[in-house]
Amino acid sequence: VINENDTVSVEEIKFGDNDALAAMVVDLVEADLLVILTDAGGVYTADPRKHADARRIPEIERVTASVEALAASGESDLGTGGMITKLRAARRASEAGVRCAILPGEPGMLGKLLAGEDVGTLVQALGERQRLRKRWMLDLKARGSLLVDDGARAALIERKKSLLPSGVREVHGTFLSGDPVEIATLDGRAFARGLAVYSADEVRRISGLRSAEIEGRLGYRLLDCVVHRDDLVVTA
The missing domain is CATH 3.40.1160.10 (Acetylglutamate kinase-like)
Structure with missing residues (x-):
């Protein structure tokens, strides 16, 4: 029981x-x-x-x-x-x-x-x-949200790519690396969820940049993306 x-x-x-x-x-x-x-x-x-x-x-x-x-x-x-x-x-x-x-x-x-x-x-x-890992991600409480442009949305849904910093337009909430975050359109419609590679403050600093510019802005680079495809599930 x-x-x-x-x-x-x-x-x-x-x-x-x-x-x-x-x-x-x-x-x-x-x-x-x-x-x-x-x-x-x-x-x-x-x-x-x-x-x-x-x-x-x-x-x-x-x-x-x-x-x-x-x-x-x-x-x-x-x-x-x-x-x-x-x-x-x-x-x-x-x-x-x-x-x-x-x-x-x-x-x-x-x-x-x-x-x-x-x-x-x-x-x-x-x-x-779905794989158990991706179901587990959906059950976690999101610590924040990332608003992305149409190009990033298409890359995630249609081409099954990772979320790159260049597609992030707004960052909401306070989260750490590894925390679950919602991914939404610019008008706030959530369509995916994933585990953040970088913290909220770090994503704010690198949003809109090309992946090659991450290290120059932060002084280090964990990955080329904000949310890796293996840690992301599309919900809508």
Whole structure:
């Protein structure tokens, strides 16, 4: 049994609810399916306790903001989370390449699911399963953010390159070398996360420079990039 203990948890390792914790355990045990039990019959188009015409959604291809909005008004009063936290956990698993079934916590439901019956809501996996290291990076709390130009964004997403200092336009937050940071467009839309090679102060000093100019500005050079490709995962 795995359960978050609110008494001893600290900010750096606090998950906030057991749904999020379950999604993380999926990686640790290399599970093929995440099953979340709930007091509801699955995900509905509206709160079935308040709307007689609410319909169960048997399958969700991708958990989007509009899908999360369906659950925002139908949360349970029990526990830390509700349907919204279950959908976010399902999204986390889905983005890792693992399907998630949200089922009513009733006897026999797991057997029906495994038999292929139409029960609850099945959230499909997005693409292939990600490496555990990259999933771990997504679970870490970002210590800051880097706003990059369109050229850098294209290099990261389309050409799968490292983030070079020349593409960094703004640095937010306080972080050290090795800390997780969000990578976002100039208007603040996060699309990737990675581990910083340099601290926030160092990145501010070298942002906009070519890699060959790093040593001249800092007096040393750790790597030619701000975030290495091996330590970066695209999230959008």
